[in-house]
Amino acid sequence: MMHPDDRPLLEVSGLRKSFDLSKPFINRLIERSERQFVKAVDGVDFTIQRGQTLSLVGESGCGKSTVAKLIMGLSRPSGGSIRFEGTELADQPAGKPAQLRRRMQMIFQDPYASLNPRWRVARIIAEPMKSFATHPDPGKRRKEVDRLLEFVGLSAADGDKFPHEFSGGQRQRISIARAISTKPEFLVCDEPTSALDVSVQAQILNLMRELQRELGLTYLFISHDLAVVNYISDWIGVMYLGRLVELAPAAEIFAKPQHPYTRLLLDTVPDISMVNRDMDRPAGEVPNPITPPPGCHFHPRCVHADARCKAQMPDFIASATGHARCHAVQEGRLSPIAERAALRGAV
Amino acid sequence: MTLLKVENLTVEFPSRRGTLTAIEDVCLTVAPGEILGMVGESGAGKSMTGAAIIGLIEPPGRIARGQILLNGSRIDNLGREDMRRVRGRQIGAIFQDPLTSLNPVLTVGEQLIETIQTHLKLSRSAARERAIDWLRRVGIPAPEKRVDTYPHQYSGGMRQRVVIALALCAEPRLIIADEPTTALDVSVQAQIIALLRKLCKETGASVILVTHDMGVIAETADRVAVMYAGRVIEVGAVADVLRAPRHPYTAGLMASIPRIGEKPDILPQIDGAMPRLNARPEGCAFNPRCPKRMEVCARLRPDLVADAQGEVACHLFSKELAT
Structure with missing residues (x-):
């Protein structure tokens, strides 16, 4: 879907969030310890064009869900800017401005925890319409709820039931109906299929793509599953310890991964086309984010790391496919990996 | 030559509203040294089958029918003490969450030594030597020092390595690994899978x-058993089942998994969801969702039938056999 103006719907630049983990003042005084901060998000930049999907992937603790919360205003950024259609959101109080918040909604990971168990489904779906006063008339509101229920593949009669009467996949459909009830343009989806079984995951992913086609929605999709992300995204950002390490179009990032971490992720994700493959497993785990390694955060696990990587944080600059944060890529030290798609197909 | 043979295993949970059948007529064999994958969606009965084999079904659940043979002798009817000796010594277990599988107030070494001394006749110092050796084998750096530290001092991946050492240290012949990598990140998951296979x-x-x-199944297992609604519906070599699934459910499941490098407009999906325990349909449990449903499917439950390619419980194949 094209829109008259082609400026991005969402522009995020220099986004930062740190959490204070310091001990209480008295303890610090006695133990002579410093204040302690964890930089959950440390300078993230990306833009999302209207009608497109950008996914953030990474392992636990990389900050991807924190980015989602910052954009939705569920948490206040420590720095940087979030612009929605040019309007700055980073310095606004929670929920303000209401007209913009109506246009952004969120789908959460756990469909068992994100629906009020004591409310009937119709009331759950109607609540955003009520609070944003999009459908002030109760009769019309109920009609809209019925329409939404059918739109997401449930029936109008399901509105009178309680969440516990539904399976995980159906609950996620209810969450989606609630999210689209105020006719938003932008949805943040935080691991929407991670709690679901694979056959149900396919149903929800298909529903989300259908919604995008029909309603022209823009998605920020958070996931740790590369295959899911590959299916749903136009752009993919790979995060590691609070920073984007690579950002590129979805088709390119899997065919020509630039950053060593992206390559590691692609090599380690279990793949059903790789029966009993035997290969060298990468060593190490994600380090503690409170005390990240100096220089490039990834260098202790990186086979290409040299003295510069240990000392200096690489910038996020243009690569062959998009952007990457890696000295080795920038210096051309990395062997350009042959078309990996071909390699993965040849099993 | 089989190590484990499960025959017509049925587990029931009596409740006020009638008896719920969690798994029904499950038949499995495991050969020595083989890795058998068990897949299925939540509630298919895969964990319940594992729990039944290791004798950890919580009351009021009970084994209603069938038998479990380990090295030719029944283990499903053993008393508590006898079963306790089987567990650990002959069957080891690895569970999903490494933090809850370890005792937080005992050092890793204490837990290993306790397990080793329970099952093997070794002195404490010999058991300690063996504990350190196992930590080394599962890839814990500086095991002489780490043996005296507590589980909370380990990262998630390292904890799961300790759990693997605990499961293997009494040298059991069979390991039940229930979602051993689900709580871990992908890069760590790959390491743990490789370690489990190697050991x-x-x-x-x-x-x-x-x-x-x-x-995970594709990269780890030799054979795979697919479960649906409490029954095993297909068994075969991993490469066969993954590349040429025969049961329509397996086929649908395989097709619905997104793959890297492929981007179809619509992901093939199986409509509906797996039936609940108390609402399993007559005949084949998959028939309401099956794209290849026949008249007989709603009437008659297909048995798991073996042929040259493996085993499958579907009328599409039983009919072919008959003619």
């Missing part, structure tokens, strides 16, 4: 690997 090849132990992740 089992070294010690000759068999593994039943219970998981919902087809990718």
Whole structure:
């Protein structure tokens, strides 16, 4: 879907969030310890064009869900800017401005925890319409709820039931109906299929793509599953310890991964086309984010790391496919990996 | 030659509203040194099958029918004490969450030594030596020092390595690994899978690997058993089942998994969801969702039938056999 103006719907630049983990003042005084901060998000930049999907992937603790919360205003950024259609959101109080918040909604990971168990489904779906006063008339509101229920593949009669009467996949459909009830343009989806079984995951992913086609929605999709992300995204950002390490179009990032971490992720994700493959497993785990390694955060696990990587944080600059944060890529030290798609197909 | 033979295993949960059948007529065999993957969606009964084999079904659940034979002798009707000796010594277990599988107030070494001394006749110092050796084998750096530290001092991946050491240290012949990598990140998951495979090849132990992740099965298992609504519906070599699934459910499941490098407009999906325990349809449990449903499917439950390619419980194949 094209829109008259082609400026991005969402522009995020220099986004930062740190959490204070310091001990209480008295303890610090006695133990002579410093204040302690964890930089959950440390300078993230990306833009999302209207009608497109950008996914953030990474392992636990990389900050991807924190980015989602910052954009939705569920948490206040420590720095940087979030612009929605040019309007700055980073310095606004929670929920303000209401007209913009109506246009952004969120789908959460756990469909068992994100629906009020004591409310009937119709009331759950109607609540955003009520609070944003999009459908002030109760009769019309109920009609809209019925329409939404059918739109997401449930029936109008399901509105009178309680969440516990539904399976995980159906609950996620209810969450989606609630999210689209105020006719938003932008949805943040935080691991929407991670709690679901694979056959149900396919149903929800298909529903989300259908919604995008029909309603022209823009998605920020958070996931740790590369295959899911590959299916749903136009752009993919790979995060590691609070920073984007690579950002590129979805088709390119899997065919020509630039950053060593992206390559590691692609090599380690279990793949059903790789029966009993035997290969060298990468060593190490994600380090503690409170005390990240100096220089490039990834260098202790990186086979290409040299003295510069240990000392200096690489910038996020243009690569062959998009952007990457890696000295080795920038210096051309990395062997350009042959078309990996071909390699993965040849099993 | 089989190590484990499960025949017509049925587990029931009596409740006020009638008896719920969690798994029904499950038949499995595991050969020595083999890794058998068990896949299925939540509620398919894969974990319940593992729990039944290791004798950990919580009352009021009970084994209503069938038998479990380990090395030819029944283990499903053993008393508590006898079963306790089987567990650990002959069957080891690895569970999903490494933090809850370890005792937080005992050092890692204490837990290993306790397990080793329970099952093997070794002095404390010999058991300690063996504990350190196992920590080394599962890839814990500086095991002489780490043996005296507590589980909370380990990262998630390292904890799961300790759990693997605990499961293997009494040298059991069979390991039940229930979602051993689900709580871990992908890069760590790959390391743990590789470690589990390597150690089992070294010690000759068999593994039943219970998981919902087809990718993990593909990279780890030799054979795979697919479960649906409490029954095994297809068994075969991993490459066969993954590349040429025969049961329509397996086929639908395989097709619905997104793959890297492929981007179809619509992901093939199986409509509906797996029936609940108390609402399993007559005949084949998959028939309401099956794209190849026949008249007989709603009437008659297909048995798991073996042929040259493996085993499958579907009328599409039983009919072919008959003619």
